[in-house]
């Protein structure tokens with residue numbers, strides 16, 4: 001798999017670049033998510049959390065939690081005892097903490113700085129693990145997926161949302177035009193970032209999806225894996241068990 005970094009010319013690691021990039025766009029992240037996805041991302045998060053309902057997870061880890069939207073949706077849909085959100089970017093977390101406090105959920109959802117590739121939890125700690133639009137940003141995808149598998153309880157489940165590419169006409173053409181011509185221009189402009197929204201389509205372009213991603217999940221120990229394309233395949237919901 002080709003490593004796509006926010007700045008391919010820089011010698012700093014993907015992890016350092018990703019952390020700095022999300023720190024710098026955190027103040028505009030939620031607004032741009034809604035604006036650039038036309039609000040569709042909200043429905044994807046709801047769908048992912050409903051997929052975990054059957055397991056009624058009590059303790060959930062939301063990896064790459066960012067500003068906490070998936071953690072908040074997990075609390076609304078699944079009503080677990082506790083959610084831990086973990087992210088590399090302190091700025092993203094700090095916006096997330098404000099949202100959680102505003103909803104009076106700070107006793108239920110904690111937000112901690114950490115690295116998905118080296119999780120600060122004992123084996124078998126969580127009933128469910130969720131990741132939305134995070135795995136594509138991992139420096140080492142397999143290391144992150146293996147760590148998540150390690151801290152998942154036997155019988156637990158992961159739900160992973162990630163962008164993918166629609167294949168059929170005309171969605172493929174519309175998506176490509178939007179992703180390559182509109183999203184980078186508006187995203188970089190509004191976030192005042194030189195590369196965050198150029199990195200987004202480039203990283204999606206080279207990221208394994210569908211069957212390829214399921215093969216990687218299986219090689220990292222997950223069982224009963226499945227992939228469900230959403231909104232003409234612009235996003236895919238991956239599920240896996242332990």
Ligand SMILES: C[S@@+](CC[C@H](N)C(=O)[O-])C[C@H]1O[C@@H](n2cnc3c(N)ncnc32)[C@H](O)[C@@H]1O
Pocket residue numbers: 015018019022063064065066067068069070086087088089092114115116117131132133134137138139144
């Ligand atoms: C596109 S944002 C997604 C945030 C949130 N899950 C959402 O759905 O809005 C990706 C997040 O992944 C985080 N991230 C990337 N690599 C990470 C890693 N190795 N460990 C923890 N967080 C990571 C970034 O800091 C960023 O906040």
